[in-house]
Amino acid sequence: MNRLWTVLSGLGFAVAAMMPWVTFALNDGNYPAKSTLQFFDAPFLLTGFRLHLLVIGLLVVLFTFLPLPGRPRILRAAGWAGGLISLVNGAYITFKGGGLGAITAADGKVAFAAFVGVAAGALLIWSGAKAAPGIEFSWPERPSRWLAYLALLVSFAGLLLFVAAILTSGGGITNPYSAGQFMSFLAMAAGLIAALGATGVLRWIGELSEQHRYFSLLVMLGCALGLPFTSAGNEYWMTVAVNIGVYAATAIGLNIVVGLAGLLDLGYVAFMGIGAFVAANLSGAAAAAFDIHLPFIFAAIAAALVAGVFGAIVGSPTLRVRGDYLAIVTMAFGEIFVRSSQNNIGGLTGGSNAIPGIPPLELFGTGFQESISIGGYKLAGGVLYYVLIVLLVALVMGVFANLKDSRIGRAWIAIREDEDAARAMGIQTGRAKILAFLIGATLAGLAGAVFAHKTSSVSYESFRFTESVTLLAAVILGGMGTIPGAVLGASLLFVLPETLREFQDYRLMLFGLALVLIMRFRPQGLVADRHRRAELTTVDDPVEVAAR
Amino acid sequence: MSAPVLCASEVSMVFGGLVALDSVSLELHSGQIVGLIGPNGAGKTTFFNCLTGLYVPTKGRVELSGSVLPKDPAKVTVAGIARTFQNIRLFPSMTALENVLVGRHIRTKQGPLSTLLHGPSFRHGERAARSRAQELLAFVGLSTVHDELARNLPYGDQRRLEIARALATEPTVLLLDEPTAGMNPQETEATRQLIFAIRDTGVSVVVIEHDTKFIFSLCDRVSVLVQGRLLVQGSPEEVRGDPRVIEAYLGKPPEEVAEIVEEAENE
Known part of the structure; x- marks a missing residue:
């Protein structure tokens, strides 16, 4: 029974990808023509967020019948990714492309794709949690040296391409829709990371890189130097x-x-x-x-x-x-x-x-x-x-x-x-x-x-106070006391303003909101220190201070 | 008898108008376990703080192996006095092993430069410190939990970890502030054995404790502090039988109280 729901939500994503997102009335309007009526003229030439949605939908159907380790969490991650993609794009069209008119009927055609996508996401988040857990699977604890090297090489190379893809997902500053496309891509990236995390592969790679510290540092350095060769x-x-x-x-x-x-x-x-x-x-x-x-x-x-x-x-x-x-x-x-x-x-x-x-x-x-x-x-x-x-x-x-x-x-x-x-x-x-x-x-x-x-x-x-605070925010956001945390924090705080130029007016507000949310739900930062949660400061007991 | 390892002579400590310690003297000889008992607020912990340099006594002096103690707690530790705290003060977000490694701080020498370069001498020192820390953890019976965060350890283990951390500084005198507070009888007995074992390694021990049974079965000598003064000092047998000690702990017998009340009424 539960399978029915997950399959339905997967199909929902696929349908949403195929449906028109903006009606004829606005085809000449603000939102890119590409995202409108492909279904009617070229149904299989999907690109961008619609392609992501279609792929996610088909994968969900596939995963429902494939015994994967950590299946419920993978399905939920897919639900969040698809739902957020739909939400971001729906909201973007609504606000940028002429209000709610973008989703009303015109010329007898209806653009309900965003609703379908969001609904499918919600259904999947709900039903995915109850999916039967897949097979028990544990990654080899101490794989042979060469297997470990191969895994590290592949994953860091993958990480490099992933970073490049995120950076270029907005299509550059000349693209008027870069912010929407970037956020949509970010939703998919977050879902992908969560799904990978559910399979345990991320932790496995982390352990491997601990075991082969120097090799992974070398590979990481090589990958970082490889960025100029990518799309970014x-x-x-x-x-x-x-x-x-x-x-x-x-x-x-x-x-x-x-x-x-x-x-x-x-x-x-x-x-x-x-x-x-x-x-x-x-x-x-x-x-x-x-x-x-x-x-x-x-x-x-x-x-x-x-x-x-x-x-x-x-x-x-x-x-x-x-x-x-x-x-x-x-x-x-x-x-x-x-x-x-x-x-x-x-x-x-x-x-x-x-x-x-x-x-x-x-x-x-x-x-x-x-x-x-x-x-x-x-x-x-x-x-x-x-x-x-x-x-x-x-x-x-x-x-x-x-x-x-x-x-x-x-x-x-x-x-x-x-x-x-x-x-x-x-x-x-x-x-x-x-x-x-x-x-x-x-x-x-x-x-x-x-x-x-x-x-x-x-x-x-x-070098003003704002910059100091931004740096501090980068450290806290990323995770105090960790190296990847500081790098990730700095990247986020400097990439986001670049890619979200369209929202410049709201930038500080969004930034503050993100900080509040992270402090509330993940106070140890995005990359938590392996086993210690740093404290910002140990606030002294006032009585003790007085006694001193 | 040989010269005492630790000798506090007529130590007084005054906070504003409050006399917390009034010329308290204490001698600790090599290989001795000395107990310090007394009711709450008697000044036991204040005395400890004077012995560890946390407080500078208003009057009197403290000598360790014949030389006056420095005024900085860090230097006192270097000189050879280590302590545990009444309310456990481990480094909660560090592992048990790391806590003990912090104790090794003053007995290792790697400076910033060798740390940055991570050269052979650095690695050698680090390895030595780690193996010593592991030994100490094994000594107090915590070798299986070396990778646990201190905050996640059970209460009794935290107390023992604090002792291991103090021992890591290679003290000649170890001060234990209520080492069995909140422990069950089995844990208390284990602690007693641990303190004997520490004594057998050549470390002299001063123990503050409320549990008189524990103190009398553990210590070679016992001092009783009441309201900042040294009331009695002697072997456990002498102290146990002393009526003044019983009075300090339990109050005067009812008939005496009645007499005092009567006297007061007559005036």
């Missing part, structure tokens, strides 16, 4: 990816301070700013304060060192203040940085004129912004920046990972968990905290140096 390998996405990389590196640095040591820093982006200004001043730009042009590697080291010194200076008040009070101190520092660079104190920041004209990086005479070709394959401009930032992020990840599982990292976590107990264990908490600030700031300074050259102009406006 154009100059636009390379630029976005470099920005993501800069913020991801910074977010990982922040993760040391907040995620490991539990010190809430609300002015962290200032360190990136310091790094950027140092690099800008040493770049030989006309507006720079010093008339020297250091090679990038030295400028970057100088940027990291200066930022690190400031990190230690800002960190020193942490010896005396804890929790909320520390957050205020760091916030004040961030504000001091913004104000003094806005007013060009010391003539180092160019004030409101910024420092423009920072020359792009060069390697053997090739500018990093130029496009290069490898073996006859022409790569988009900015690829070299992308490579640089991938290497930088890899370096920062290495620093984080090496620190986390060490004497120092454990001391930080101990301080986060219970500072007094940590002191009773002989940990010099003051020194450890300053070290956390110093290392975090150094990494941010390094990222800032790349940022300066990539954007070619450094202004105080890039």
Whole structure:
């Protein structure tokens, strides 16, 4: 009986895919002609979200009779994916394509596809949960080395294509419907991930990559470097990816301070700013304060060192203040940085004129912004920046990972968990905290140096309180204390604004809403730390503070 | 007799107008287990805090193996005094093994640079610390749960983990603040055996406890604190029979109370 419902909902998706989504009356209107009346002229030329819906529908029918491991959860995931695709597109047509008129009858034809799709999704979410569990299946716990390597290669390559597909799903900024298509694709991607998670394959891959750490790191690095060869390998996405990389590196640095040591820093982006200004001043730009042009590697080291010194200076008040009070101190520092660079104190920041004209990086005479070709394959401009930032992020990840599982990292976590107990264990908490600030700031300074050259102009406006909060949000959203979390968080916060340009007015609102929802339903972040849930800060017992 | 390992002489601690400790002295010799008992609010934990550098005594001094204690709890731990807490203070989101590894912090030396490079010396130190931590977990009987989060351990295991963590700092003196609070008789007995085993490794132990039966069967010497003063000090037998101790714990016998009331009424 239950099978009947799941089959029906699968067929519902298929029908919805075939049905017209917009009526004749609006065919010349706003919504793409493609999504309207194909059913009548070319029923088998489905593309985009309608193709996804059709595939999902057919798979649901197939899965109903196929004994898969974790079947109920797979079916439910399919229900959510199909339902959300229909909902997103239906809503998009309704709001963008002329109100509810888009789904009324005109010329005797009715466009109820969105309703059918949403209904089928709801039915599947309801009935899928009650589907008979499939077969018991456990992934081999310790597969042979080569099988593990193969699985890791395939899955990381798949991940690369998946990321590229998500990035390009909106069809680029020239496509007027990019936001709708992107969100629709995101719904399908979420369903796919959930379904894969239900089969246990994701956890298996995760365990494999733990077992073969170095191999998987290598493959991951290779896959990251492979992005320019995919559909996302154009100059636009390379630029976005470099920005993501800069913020991801910074977010990982922040993760040391907040995620490991539990010190809430609300002015962290200032360190990136310091790094950027140092690099800008040493770049030989006309507006720079010093008339020297250091090679990038030295400028970057100088940027990291200066930022690190400031990190230690800002960190020193942490010896005396804890929790909320520390957050205020760091916030004040961030504000001091913004104000003094806005007013060009010391003539180092160019004030409101910024420092423009920072020359792009060069390697053997090739500018990093130029496009290069490898073996006859022409790569988009900015690829070299992308490579640089991938290497930088890899370096920062290495620093984080090496620190986390060490004497120092454990001391930080101990301080986060219970500072007094940590002191009773002989940990010099003051020194450890300053070290956390110093290392975090150094990494941010390094990222800032790349940022300066990539954007070619450094202004105080890039390092305001909002940016600090966004970074913190990236860390919390992604999952505190984890590397993939920080990268994912940074990616989301910088990809979404790009792909959802149409909703620019609502961006901050949607962003806030997402944060609230995640904090409510998944407080440990999207990628939870394997076995510890970090606390934002340990808020001190007021009585205890008074006694101190 | 040899010189004491730990010697607190006339330690006083005053908070504002409140005299929490009034010249309390205590001597602990190598291989001894000393008990500290007293009613609630007698100043036992305050005394512990003075011994671990958490408080700096208003008067008096504390010497460990002949040298005055530093004023920083972290340095006191380095000097060789480790403690557990009355209300368990583990690092809840770390595993049992990691908790003990934190205890190894001061006995390992890897600095930031060697940590970043993860070189052979770093890995060697890390391996050594891990195997020592595993040994300690086995010593307190927790080797099967080394991968559990501290917060998920049963109460008795948490108490034992705290002891393992304290032992990881290689103390000469171990201070246990109510190690059997909330335990059932079996667990209490296991703890008693554990403390004997710790003593046998050459660590001297000071125990605060309310359970007098536990203290009298465990300790070589017992001190009784009442209202910040040392009331009695001696062997368990001496302390057990002392009428002042009975009075401090149970109050005066009814006839004496009646006399006091009578006196008060006559005035």
